[in-house]
Amino acid sequence: MNTPILLSATRPLLDAKRAWLERLETERGVSAETLEAYERDLRQFLAFLAGHHARPAGIADCADLKPADLRAFLAERRREGLGARSLGRVLSGVRSFVRHLEREGLASAAGVGAMRAPKVPKTLPRPLSVVDARAVTEEGGAMAAEPWIAARNVAVLTLLYGCGLRISEALGLPGDALADVSARSMRIRGKGDKERLVPLLPAVLAAAAHYRRLVPYALSPDAPLFRGARGGPLRPQIIQGEMARLRGLLGLPETATPHALRHSFATHLLAGGGDLRTIQDLLGHASLSTTQGYTAVDGSRLMQVYENAHPRARR
Missing domain, CATH: 1.10.443.10 (Intergrase catalytic core)
Structure with missing residues (x-):
């Protein structure tokens, strides 16, 4: 990971994150477990951006994300041991957040929309006889x-x-x-x-x-x-x-x-x-x-x- 810093995001970005999570819960009925996973994934992404820029991440840093930014973050998470399925969830959460910012007129989701999720190998369930x-x-x-x-x-x-x-x-x-x-x-x-x-x-x-x-x-x-x-x-x-x-x-x-x-x-x-x-x-x-x-x-x-x-x- 990049060198950790005390504050990973500015107050406006943290407020936007809170509003996004509330919307997922109230409007889309996302479960508590999924909300917790999305919150954790986005927190780690904002920490990654903060380490990359050597300052707290702001809305401007999320306003025009490029696929290269996301690839670098996912590569870092992969090195930490995340599998393809978990990486797909991470990308889904970041993409949802940026689209939330886009609806608020604060960002463009073109970059995250162009990023493909990691390919998950198909595994058949193993039922018992x-x-x-x-x-x-x-x-x-x-x-x-x-x-x-x-x-x-x-x-x-x-x-x-x-x-x-x-x-x-x-x-x-x-x-x-x-x-x-x-x-x-x-x-x-x-x-x-x-x-x-x-x-x-x-x-x-x-x-x-x-x-x-x-x-x-x-x-x-x-x-x-x-x-x-x-x-x-x-x-x-x-x-x-x-x-x-x-x-x-x-x-x-x-x-x-x-x-x-x-x-x-x-x-x-x-x-x-x-x-x-x-x-x-x-x-x-x-x-x-x-x-x-x-x-x-x-x-x-x-x-x-x-x-x-x-x-x-x-x-």
């Missing part, structure tokens, strides 16, 4: 020291696979969630504060009910449903660690992570005849292309669909 996914949800508590913690782990993992939840969504459920054993669906608030309706399988309700019976802490609506060993909110790292131990127990590959259960949910639904649009709604994706990246059906299944559905495949 049906047998392995079932084993994870059934043996999820095998490594736990206490019965209630075992029941908790099973309930969380069953939610990830049975409902396709993100781990943050499962751990963000309030204490009164899944209390009604006759419920057939529940509302989930996901990324971008978007709400969706998720069907509840009997296995999900049973796992949640078993956990609720054993948990030693009061489950109130204003506190989280899933608790850590000392009663605080359950952290994602705990479930990730439990999944790592399960990999060793069940002989699963390193790709068997909590998020892989969400991949498995989508892939197994599609393999069972579900349509992409419905799966998109269940996952809470804004774009169908994102859902396509979560699904992987083996070739034999595709050939079976083709032979059953295509008129010319029938003899």
